[in-house]
Amino acid sequence: MYIWSRGRSSLNAHRWMARWEKRAGAIAPLSACCKLTTVCAQFVVKVGEYAHVTTVSLWGIHLIIYARCEVANEITHLQTSTVATGLANVMGNKGGAAASFVYRDATSFAFVGCHLAARASRLRERGEDYMNICKGLHLGSKGLQFLHQFHHVFWMGDLNYRINNGDETPEEFARVIQCIESRQLWRLRQQDQLANEMRTKPIFAGFKVRVVLL
Helix, strand or coil: CCEEEECCCCCCCCHHHHHHHHHHHCEEEEECCCCCCCCCCCEECCCEEEEEEEECCCCCCEEEEEEEEHHHEEEEEEEEEEEEECCCCCCCEEEEEEEEECCCEEEEEEEEEEEECCCCHHHHHHHHHHHHHHHHCCCCCCCCCHHHCCCCEEEEEECCCEECCCCCCCCHHHHHHHHHCCCHHHHHHHHHHHHHHHHHCCCCCCCCCCCCCC
16 A cells, blocks of 8 residues: 655645656556545556555645555545644645545554644644644544544654754754764754654654654
């Protein structure tokens, strides 16, 4: 399965799909083959046969899901939802696009692509964006927050959390590059805004972040 997320883009979802399929090695369109409620555009890639499961878009935020045909045939209860958290919680330049489904009538999955508030100093705004997305997504059963309804939730996109190593100056950038080149990634992890927020606040509670290893 391929889950593709773009936090912000000037291209529409169909153009991104065409670009992704070309890079993935799509060679021939085939007929729809899945039991999903929406028509699945199936195609062949170098690693096997895949079907387009769904595309969810909010302005420039896109979430696109592909699955092998044998997997896509076992997907049911497909749902999609979006939440805008831009200006006045109306503008869709910030927010989330999400999809959920059940696999083999047993295991439930949810995927969220997002674009949170930018700039290093806007930690509070990023946290508020996250909370509003969690509250506003309509996936699963009504009346329950979606995070508590699925076996597995994957969150991705342009979260915009930064490295706290100064005031976004050229000197700060040079220090970060120096740590990377000298493989002192542990110093950067200590200054990772997202990691610190997850330790001290109810931001992305229960999520696990893949740690960059030396």
